[in-house]
Amino acid sequence: MDDIKIISLDAKADYKRVADLMHRASDYVAMETGKAHNPGFVHSALTDAPPHCGPDDIFLRGLERADGTLAGFAGSIRHYPKQGHWYMGLLILDPDARGDGLGRQTAQHVIDEARADNAPCIRIAVLDVNKDARAFWDKMGFEHERTVKADPKGDGHKRHILKLELTT
Numbered sequence: 001m002d003d004i005k006i007i008s009l010d011a012k013a014d015y016k017r018v019a020d021l022m023h024r025a026s027d028y029v030a031m032e033t034g035k036a037h038n039p040g041f042v043h044s045a046l047t048d049a050p051p052h053c054g055p056d057d058i059f060l061r062g063l064e065r066a067d068g069t070l071a072g073f074a075g076s077i078r079h080y081p082k083q084g085h086w087y088m089g090l091l092i093l094d095p096d097a098r099g100d101g102l103g104r105q106t107a108q109h110v111i112d113e114a115r116a117d118n119a120p121c122i123r124i125a126v127l128d129v130n131k132d133a134r135a136f137w138d139k140m141g142f143e144h145e146r147t148v149k150a151d152p153k154g155d156g157h158k159r160h161i162l163k164l165e166l167t168t
């Protein structure tokens with residue numbers, strides 16, 4: 001982590017850097033979308049938010065290496081699913097950067113941001129097939145809130161909504 005900084009990203013200006021990261025982390029992109037190379041997934045990760053969320057409610061964070069490449073990305077929104085609540089839409093690391101505490105540090109950074117914003121809780125959705133990530137979120141203290149059935153018209157994934165209370 002010494003040579004990696006957590007920075008704010010801009011959806012337009014940093015698109016190429018995020019796309020490059022997603023290319024390296026294509027194992028996850030393929031798991032979620034069925035396609036290893038998926039520009040639509042990159043675009044969604046940078047911009048997807050419900051209509052009631054303004055630009056100030058989207059928080060894009062990157063793990064920047066000294067050479068300017070990204071070792072990871074965390075995208076979150078505020079006021080979803082309820083006013084004031086935070087939702088981390090995606091946390092993804094370069095495979096080379098996994099398993100060394102960086103995921104924990106990045107998730108904790110976002111959790112601290114949500115707490116500083118007086119959010120009562122933060123949620124994530126984990127794919128049922130993504131057992132490794134489920135173990136990670138369990139370690140981070142998130143608890144199962146509900147399960148969303150696979151939508152045959154959607155991407156076909158069952159998802160678990162996990163929640164971390166921030167008021168205690």
Ligand SMILES: CC(C)(COP(=O)(O)OP(=O)(O)OC[C@H]1O[C@@H](n2cnc3c(N)ncnc32)[C@H](O)[C@@H]1OP(=O)(O)O)[C@@H](O)C(=O)NCCC(=O)NCCS
Pocket residue numbers: 028090091092093094097098099100101102103104105124125126127130131132133135136139140
């Ligand atoms: C999930 C991800 C962000 C975790 O980041 P990471 O840097 O690999 O995880 P860390 O090294 O910070 O691990 C944090 C803790 O979780 C535990 N953990 C991580 N992966 C685990 C696994 N597969 N099984 C059991 N425990 C695991 C670690 O042992 C560690 O525990 P500790 O702090 O008590 O020692 C990262 O692996 C990743 O980008 N995966 C691909 C994308 C993805 O699945 N994103 C999540 C979408 S919901």
